[in-house]
Amino acid sequence: MTKKRIGVFGLGQFGTSLISFLKSHDAEIKAMDRDVEKVAAVVDDCHDAVALDLKDQKKVNAELKNLDILIITVGESPLPAILLSALKDELNIGRIICRAHGSTTEKILLKIGIEKTDIFSPETEAAKDMARKLTTPYSADNLPLSADEEIWNVEIPKDWDGHSIKDLDIRKKYAVNLICIQRKDMTTYDFAPTPDLVLQTGDKVHLLGKKDRLGEILKHIEG
């Protein structure tokens, strides 16, 4: 498998953080900003870093062509997201993820063809979390996972079909915890499934465990 080519346009606090978190992963990261100094600051963290003025159409075409993913992180103005999103098909960019700038921009981005789930707002998400923390006593942000623990949401492996949770003995076999189940064709989640529940192909589960143990289950899913 060739490495994923990921472009990050906009090297403010979000873009710079994103690159530093991505650098340990197996992807080819291209960092872009119109500000030369911001570009220079991330050179060591990525595969390629270029100063890019969006008015320079020729350079835009050359740098963005055939990226697997382009993330537009610019926080000050909605214009880069709108301009670059419009070029998605022309430049054969696989997927574009855009920072949101209010509902008007969102409407435009949706019309251009950006998926709703690919429009994000760090501010809105963080504000929601903070409001909850300030008003709900005891509320936990999330589960206190250690660095090598993750929660995965997957469709069950084929060979689990027709077996009960008890019979599968997932906890003993994989050292992974089944936290909740979404039955096929249902939109609600069951956080307290009985051990006698019989799983069926198409059911989705949230599994919690060490990364390597989850990886073992992944082999069954993909195999």
Next chain:
Amino acid sequence: MTKKRIGVFGLGQFGTSLISFLKSHDAEIKAMDRDVEKVAAVVDDCHDAVALDLKDQKKVNAELKNLDILIITVGESPLPAILLSALKDELNIGRIICRAHGSTTEKILLKIGIEKTDIFSPETEAAKDMARKLTTPYSADNLPLSADEEIWNVEIPKDWDGHSIKDLDIRKKYAVNLICIQRKDMTTYDFAPTPDLVLQTGDKVHLLGKKDRLGEILKHIEG
């Protein structure tokens, strides 16, 4: 109990979102920004909204005095966070929560007496989440809780002391799921406690369930 007085300084995307999320809760919200238009836009969502120039020391004193919590959300410059944090004791503000602007600002805020846990960066948190999502297949952001479900992190009620998880039958009694346990004096969490585990005063647990059911347990904890 009198209502908590919460001040929000800075009405950009984060501050405005925060106020809209807070408005349904039982708190007295005061919105502040130097920009009159931004203040006007949130008037209906809060108890009090005022245009405030930080150079107007007299007005700053009058508006911020005796707030229970002041949240400084300004994203463009670190100066408001530094200026206002320095006034914490003088103005008898209970707690100040600040948006982070890089490591230098953070050092200054810590010196002025802001708690590390009260310094936040929406961008960094969101960037971390996105990096994980882009590189880990199947990784779930979080558990898919519905609007009335929450995860709480609490010290166990006194009357659970000396009882096993099985004996307490928490799931049946409260319709709440015990997801993990942190034993007293331990820093690690156990996501797969055996039903025979005997709880002791001082143990902390993460509980998942409907808000009202969690509230019933709260009565035991506080009572």
